[in-house]
Amino acid sequence: MTLLWIALLPLLGVLVPALTAHRRRRFCSLATAALPALALVLTLAHWPSLAAGEVLRFAVDWMPALGLDLAFRLDGLALLFNSLIVGIGLLILLYAHYYLSATEPFGRFYAYLMLFMASMVGIAMADNLLLLWLFWELTGLSSFLLIGFWSHRSDARKGARMALTVTGAGGLALLAGVLLLGDIVGSFDMNVVLASGETILADPRYSLMLGLVLLGAFTKSAQFPFHFWLPHAMAAPTPVSAYLHSATMVKAGILLMARLHPAIAGSELWSLIVTLTGMITLIYGAWFALFKTDLKAILAFSTVSHLGLITVLLGIGSPMALVAALFHILNHATFKAALFMSAGIIDHETGTREIARLGGLRRAMPVTALLSTIAGAAMAGVPLFNGFLSKEMLFAETLAAPLLGGLGWLLPVLATLGGVLSVAYSLRLIHAVFFKEPREAPAQPPHEPPWLMRAPVALLALLCLVVGVAPVLVEGLLGLALEPVLGKAFEFHLSIWHGVNLPLMMSLVALIVGVAAYWRHANLRRLIKGFRPVDARLVFEAAIQSLGRIAERNLARLDGGSLQRYMTLLLLTALVMGVLGLAQMPVLTGSKGNQPLDGILLLGAGLLIFGGIGTAATHRYRLISLLMLSVVGLVVALTFARFSAPDLALTQLSVEVVTMILLMLALFFLPQKTPKESSNRRNLRDVGLAGALGVVVASLNYAVLTRDNASISGFFLENSVPGGGGHNVVNVILVDFRGFDTLGEITVLALAGLAIFKLLNRLRLFMPHSDGEGRLWSPDRYPAILTSISMALLPLALLVSAFIFLRGHNQPGGGFIAGLVTAVALILLYMARGVEWTQQRLDFPYQPVAIVGVATATLTGLGSWLFGYPFLTSAFGHFSLPLIGEFELATAMLFDLGVYLAVVGATLMILANLGKVTTPHRPAKEATESHATDTASRSGKEKH
Amino acid sequence: MLDFALWTSMALVVAALLLNVYRLAVGPDMPDRLLALDTMYVNSIALIVLMGLWLNTKTYFESALLIAMLGFISTVAVCKYLLRGDIIE
Amino acid sequence: MTFLRSWLPTPLLSSLLLVVWLLLVRSASPGQLLLGSFLAVVIPLATYRFRDSAPRISKPWLLLRFVLRVLVDILVANIEVAWLIVNPWRRLRPHFVEYPLMLENRFTITLLANTISLTPGTVSANLRLDGRTLLIHALDVDDEAALVRQIRERYERPLKEIYEC
Amino acid sequence: MTLYVLLEGLIAFLLVAGGAFAFIGSLGMAHLQDFYMRLHGPTKATTLGIGCMLAASMLYFWVIDGQPHVQEMLITLFLFITAPVSAHLLAKTGLHLRLRRADRTRGDPPELRDEEVGEKPVPHPDLGHG
């Protein structure tokens, strides 16, 4: 359970600064430090039991479906890393307390720092591969926030994004690798994975998996060629750099390689890739560190180089190499953190990090100079400092490594070269800053910082020295850490003096040549001017930007915003699908043969085809096209009648009229003709596509028509009278069997009314004052004969709609048709008498009518609840009254009444509102007319 | 005799409809086409009535009634459109 | 009487509606009579606001005579027009005739215009905005004045007589 | 018996006559010279044709069912109400559009003269189309 606490305490620590940020900084800093400190104590408290050979584990299920457990382990490796992460983290916190200026949001900074610490601890302790990956990515996110902390600076923003992108990409690769690994092993449990080394190596997917995992590790640990983000991450505040690039972020990749070492190392492939990558990185980083002029840049490239060093060691993979690797992790963390912090102090005091502008600081800040020199010496690998020891071990291991066959000599030579360079850049760093005379005197004389700010540096420098002199002290820790990495216990001994041997010679060479190299530094500089590294940031930014541009261009090519293209794609897809289905039919014609043809049918088909083709062919002359469409509408109604569907015929007829009125109303405000725009080729293509789909539809239709259909309809025919109380089966289906459809449908109708009401809101239309040919409008606004007839027709129409409504349940008719008839009669009044006159007499709002319709239908349906039946259950009964005789009452009629009201209301909402919008005789007449001329002149420009 | 009369009548109505189509297609002016459409509506009443006689059913009475009552409204709308542009004003 | 007035403002329309209802439902059962009467009362009341002040019919029996006469005219004259259309040797003599109206009420004018349109050979083409002149297109006219006279005597006068105006 | 034969004959006559009127109406519409003349056919002949057929239908169902069927009269009623209105509006539209009349047409209504009173002369914005 304490394991969980160790892992969670830093995470909870995120909340502490968030909650205490409004207090004084000292309080906040102390409070923030408390939880991680506790975690550190708890970690160290387990040292004895670890030393006794235990591996502590904790696990609870989290997401079994994925194999993700909340599982932590504390072994030697985790102990080593936890100590580094939390220990140095606390020092950084102390340092940052002084480093941040008074105006900066320190609470936020601390929170990010804690988040970062928590995620690193998570990586160190995760006992489940997926959990490890979760924390892995979390480091990327929190480092993004930290690097971009000074968000007003462009380099900070870009550096942060670059780090996130590169490490994020690596993280995605790692996910794939982890999933593969889990698949190979059959579990994401770390113990199982670590124990399955042989299975893993034998699996055919091994190399792919290894590649993916290493991609993750290399990007995070800034190995060549993914190193480029690291120097740019230096835009972060120095405490961040000190933390991320000494002990933590970049070590995550190393940690991963170490953690998985027993499982995935041990192949030739591993050694080759890891060693070579490490070696290249080592030289590359060191080389460029030598030529950087910014303190932090030098440190950054040296970090790259040192990470390469550790990687080389992990690649070699012999027990001593692993010891060396772990040792150097520790050493690098100490001296690099110290150096970063002192660089921050210098920056803080002098206002610059350019070594050209610095110099002679040993006088102004002697203590800092001393501490930095110690750390620098450790970095250079000077004897008696810790860096010397691990570097010598590297030399020894490169000599012993059985790699590269005949080129085996290359490794030690390169390692020595790396040593030379590291001596040179370390010397340059220290000498140029503290000892060389400055070119110009600083504007303000620098001072020593507060001693507490210096304390972390002092502590770390002291560690460099102590460990360098008495490496025995860390033997225990390294031994513990080695065991999980190696997969077994291993006895070793660290000492300063191994006698005069080849590694010692190499160290000496490195020292001497390194000093010389610094001496002839200027010449070297000239020498390499030719191949200066390209600025990774510029390349990266350009790459990202051109990626965006390419994406935009391709997207534009793909999606030109053209409806015609979208529609073509939609239809093409539908065509392909239809053809695929039809292609599977052995014969199109089914067993049910054709019924005989007669003249009327031929005429009907001819009229339909005439109307359809006419509509399409005359589409540029819109009014004619409409008339053709009307022919189709009429003949469709006749077709319904011909094939035994009187209800459909009635509906189609009345809808046809309403549609026509609607289209006429709209056409007034649209151009009367369509300009000829489409090329003939395009027209031909469209004809082809439409025709092909037409053929598909016809074939499907024919195929179905010539086959028998064992439909469920028999049930409706049988139950219509006994169960639904109506003889008109279609109507009973509509209001009873499938009343739910109808309820949805009147909702759609009401919605259309509402939507159109919305559309018409503040609609600005221009009112043409003459027709398409420039003819003026007729002055006769309301032709008298039409006026009289519309009035005479109204009562008759209402009577007919009452008739159609009442008989609907048993004969063709029903609420829909009745509603449409009523609505059409009222619309006729609108046409004949105008909006003003009609509105005065129809002075109720239409929306409530439509909604009351829906409500009536709904409530009728709900009524059945009272009797314990499901929604929409109908009831009917035959009653008998004296004089009147027998008659039928059915709840379905009430439902149908709802339909009637909804249809009337919605249709009027649509048409009358549309009519109203376009009518100049409104209160806001002037406004409209000015708009109208406005728009008219605008539309005038549209002429082609 | 009735059958013969029925088929004759149907043939005549079919011929009438074809003449309507001719006028509709040829125009030359919008009112001509509109007139053709209007006549087509009326002729289709004849068609429906004849169908009712042929099938011996009164199921289609309402269809005919509706055409007689509402058919002219499309015509009115188009006329109003040609006369005034705005059909509801 | 006032009760009847307020509930049955247009008895003729109501009776027409009742008749139409009975025709529609093809039944004269007591139930349908009741329902029809109900509708015949309610619908006029509901649509009362949409009626202009219609002229009152003072002599309903004359209306019946008028309707019958028009029906006969339609029948007889239609045959004439059919012949005009079919006969290939006949040259038509189309004529636009301006007909000065005597009637003033719009509703009665409408009745007249429709009658003119229904009776063969003539279509009322335009009622001028002032409501005084009706433009008539005649298919085959020899004597313009005779046509005007015929319309006046045969249709317009009876209409004037039927409605008290 | 003879009554039935007589009735059947009447029905048949009405049907054929109705078809013939409908045809002639459309024929007139198709082949007469100008729009105003074409208007006459459908307005009257067709209407009458439908009337005949409806009468035939009434008689037929009367005979079949043995009870009077006068429902179809309603269709005729509606046609008589609506047909002249559409004819009138069509003619009015034709005049408004100044459709050409046959040369020998007599009478010179101002509707067809060049000058006409209309509304504000603002050109239609879509004039340029097409």
Place this chain on the structure above:
Amino acid sequence: MESLYAITTGVLTACGLYLVLRGRTFPVVVGLTLLSYAVNLFLFSMGGLTTDGAAIVNGPGGYADPLPQALVLTAIVIGFAMTAFVMILAMRARSEAGNDHVDGRSREDREGRS
């Protein structure tokens, strides 16, 4: 008869689709209307083509399949609602864009781009 029916729905579908592929809103709306006619005819016929079999039950007899009829009735009404909406949307689009192209771009815009 079935083949003729099928050809007719096919032709109507094709005509509707051709119009739907046009570049101006009005033909597109007309095309959608035409398409919905075609689709309604198609759906209607899925229960077979029956002569003299209106589904008004009174005694035994070969009735047409009433279910597709009910479906088509629903489809007609929904189609009308949609048509009305899209038509007025097209009006609105014209008033916003100043032209009635389906993409709201005038010819100059489009030529300027490509």
Place this chain on the structure above:
Amino acid sequence: MIAHLIVLPVLLPLVAGVALLLKRQAGTRLKRLVGVGSTLLLLLVGIALVARANGGDIAYYALGDWQPPFGIVLVLDRLSALMVLLTAILALGVVVFACAGEDERGSNFHGLFQWQLMGINGAFLTGDLFNLFVFFEVLLLASFALLLHGGGKARILSGVHYVVLNMAGSALFLIAVGVLYGATGTLNMADMAVRLGELPAERTGLVTAGALMLLVVFGLKAAVLPLYFWMPRTYAAAPAPVAALFAIMTKVGIYAILRVYSLVFGDGAGALSRLEQAWVWWLSLGTLAVAGVGVLAARDLRLLVAYLLLVSVGTLMAGIGLGSPAAVSALLYYLVHTTLVTGGLFLLAELIGQQRGKAGTRLVRGRPLRQGGWLAGLFFVGAVAVAGVPPLSGALGKALLMASAEGSQRAWLWPLLLGTGLCALIALSRAGSTLFWRSQGDPGGLALPRSQWFGVIWLLSAAPLLVVLAGPVSDYTRATAEQLAHPQRMIEALLNTGGTP
């Protein structure tokens, strides 16, 4: 009431909508009360439904008391319950958000909103193919109306594309339903499944054509590759609450594919079994690729979110294409995540746009945000979740889906899924740094109302919650996937006497 529980997700919003629309002039407060209250009730109903469905029984509600296959039934299984609950959760955040004033910018917002919910829930619950069409139309028209809420040129113009394409889609739907009815004689999906099992071989092609055309329709609604084009611009132009609600609309298409093809074209359908899968699979990969490009290309936050939604569509479709219960379970988990998170992001984009003044949501330098810290924090959460980066829900969903791929499927899916993830990461980091870091001038704008904060936080809190509750949620989705893999149970429940009416 308990007996009628299944129909409540449709009736509740229907009745609330009626009440709201009936009194158009009612006071704003009253309308908000009704709108939020109804949505809250819907949430409770959703919870009750999930609780009931989690028992594993499949229940149905026979409307009008007409038993299947004759009448229309609403079907409650784990999937439909989950979708209804998800809708309610999303809707609550959205409707509260809208109460800050967006609802008053046009007419009838709350009523239309309720009816939109009715349409969505109906589509999720119905067991009848034609009824599905009807509910599609309800939700479409409601969405049309809501889309235009508040007006504006971009909305209208993108609306034209949206509406016209969807109308064409509706025509295809009818054709497909017609063919399926013509070939099988039924509309009830379970019944259709049974009949397909006994289908004469000569009709296979007919049914295939119908089924594949139906796939086109669902693909259009889901916004999958060759049919997605209407989506990004439409969603980007929609008012924020509507766009957020739209996050579930593409899922209706996904749901329909899952439902119809698992039930009707399940294992019992013989040669027709899972005929959609190959198509869905390849199209999903294409969608992912295109969406990745779109994400990189987007120069506006709303458009970016819309393309991220497209990524999620591709991801979900890939889950269907994989087809295994594990994959379906993964996609359901991912579906819950992506619906809520993208919904939240649409809302958040609105808030950001409000505070950035003229720059709006365009990814250019703008003025600093008045409440930048909080907004940035929320954006960070949303971005992390939607990009599929740990430790939030997207990562788990994506990992789950990747893990469920097998063999050669991985070679296609993994690179694409990871690649789009990277694109999202690049684009979102760029967007975030531009919006919150790269600013100049003085902060302007007004402090945001509390209800808006609530809406965003309510939805985005799904990201951490789905991680914390990953176990139970994935257990539920796993059980759902198993249920879908065995359509026989539903067929028995619906057509024999198994279900409770």
